[in-house]
Amino acid sequence: MPEGRPSVAPATPVAAGGPALLLIAHGSRDPRHAATVAALVEEVRALRxxxxxxxxxxxxxxxxxxxVVSRLASAVAVPLLLNRAxxxxxxxxAALRAAGGDLPVADVLGPSPLLLDxxxxxxxxxxxDLASPAVRARTGVVLAAAGSSDPAADAATRAVAAEWRRTRGWAAVEVAYASAGGPRVPDAVAALRAVPAVSRVAVAPYLLAPGRLPDRIAEAAADADLLADVLGPAPELAALLLQRYDAARTGARPAPALTA
Structure with a gap:
């Protein structure tokens, strides 16, 4: 289980006056969204x-x-997005072009082992008690994502679910979506209840910040035994943002993140 703040390889040192990290978030009318983004930014600053x-x-x-682009001398844009949709x-x-910003743009966050952490x-x-491998081997997890009309984005989420089960010892992992097509959370919970090896079902939102879709997932998870919080300002997320920033700043090609 992850504890504390993950270490981040220093990569190429950031010199004074070097490019800023421009974190681009989707935005929401829910004030919890911006508060979560601000907390995540503080995690990034603590690491770097x-x-x-x-x-x-x-x-x-x-x-x-x-x-924001108009006041930055130089920057690397880092999308606060899980999938490339x-x-x-x-x-x-389009927004960067309209702003006149010819900025390097980092890759999206997923997939990555840090997201699994x-x-x-x-x-x-x-x-x-989920720290126990024996407990994990009896626990089924619903990876509850937003959902997308882009088939490649949904395929990436399914790959995350497969890798999460393979590497972390869960009895089973099912994907569910809060919007668009595909199974809903109650369907995924029911499917896991039918797996003989599963004695407990947990729902894990694969979402970055509170808002309408996480609330919808929470309501739909009434029949689950456990409901996790959104990823929020997890230190692993801050470390991953810096990895993406470093790769885009140096032009490095990151190694494949998942094998699934």
Missing amino acids: PGLEVATAYLDHCAPRIAQ FHAKHDIP ALDRRLAEAGP
Whole structure:
């Protein structure tokens, strides 16, 4: 189980006046979203003192991308997104072009073993006995994602679920979606109840911040035994943002994150 703050390889040192990390979040009308992003930024700063970190939003929240890009001498844009779907492929590049920002853009967060560590962390907070391999071997988990109209994004989520089960010892992992197509959380919970090896079912939101979809998942998880919190300002997430920033800043090609 992850404990404390994960270490991050220093990579190429950030010189004074080097590029800022421009964190681009989706935004939400729910004030918990911006509060979570702000807490995550503080985690990033704690891991990399001296690095300038700025935040911009695609929608609903301020400041917007154009407002922030105009005041940065140089920056690397890092999307706060789990999958490479419409926002990553279209919205963020379009917003950066409209802002006149010719910035390097980092890869999205998923997939990565650090995300699995963050999921483990949130489940351990909901059920401390999940540190036991024997307990995990009897626990089925619903990986509850937002869902996407992009088949590649949903395939990436299924790969995360498969790798999570393979590497962390869960009895079974089912994917469910809060929107778009695919199984819903109650369907996934019922499917896990039918697995002979499963004696307990947990729901783990594969979402970054509180809001409408996480609330929908929580309501739908009424028949589960455990419900984890969203990933939020997990230190593993902060470490992953810095990994993506470093790779984009240096032009490094990251190694494949998952084998599933």
